[in-house]
Amino acid sequence: MTDPPRVSLRPIRPGDVRALAAAELECFDDPWPEPYVVSELIAPGRFHRILVDPAGMLVSYLFSAWQYLDLHILKIATLPAHRGLGFGRRLMIVAEEHAVEMAGETLTLEVRTTNTPAIRMYESLGYDRVGHRLAYYTDGSDALIMTKRVGVG
Numbered sequence: 001m002t003d004p005p006r007v008s009l010r011p012i013r014p015g016d017v018r019a020l021a022a023a024e025l026e027c028f029d030d031p032w033p034e035p036y037v038v039s040e041l042i043a044p045g046r047f048h049r050i051l052v053d054p055a056g057m058l059v060s061y062l063f064s065a066w067q068y069l070d071l072h073i074l075k076i077a078t079l080p081a082h083r084g085l086g087f088g089r090r091l092m093i094v095a096e097e098h099a100v101e102m103a104g105e106t107l108t109l110e111v112r113t114t115n116t117p118a119i120r121m122y123e124s125l126g127y128d129r130v131g132h133r134l135a136y137y138t139d140g141s142d143a144l145i146m147t148k149r150v151g152v153g
Contacts, residue, residue, distance in 0.1 A: 006054055009049055009094060010052070012049065018034070020061060021034040023077060024037070027078075049062045049094055051091065058079065060082060064095055069106065070147075071099040072108050073092075073109035076091055093125070099150050104150065106149050108148075110143035119146075123146075127148045
């Protein structure tokens with residue numbers, strides 16, 4: 001077994017938009033269009049992070065938005081060539097650390113009910129299943145709502 005590639009964590013920058021838009025096409029059946037990615041970068045109350053390899057190439061990314069005391073995970077993805085190496089987990093931990101640092105109370109996300117690997121990862125990180133959204137995705141797929149309480153006694 002080889003070691004996973006070394007990556008660096010940093011905020012997402014405007015220069016990353018093209019790579020993110022291309023990654024969206026590679027990672028999702030319902031990708032965010034490039035203008036939406038741009039709008040997320042400039043929207044207030046956001047926390048976005050990216051993992052890049054030593055050459056500066058995109059490996060994994062996270063978009064999230066504060067909704068009062070809840071950090072809502074809007075999007076998390078790892079490019080297919082880098083899946084299974086713990087990069088998504090690392091970004092989720094970074095988001096949780098940010099939520100605690102900002103005195104947040106919860107992190108919440110939606111995940112396709114059919115995305116078993118992601119659901120397992122979220123559960124292993126302490127997320128609870130708290131609800132269900134019917135036909136949440138553009139293709140009519142349902143979503144599971146998951147939440148984790150943090151920073152509260």
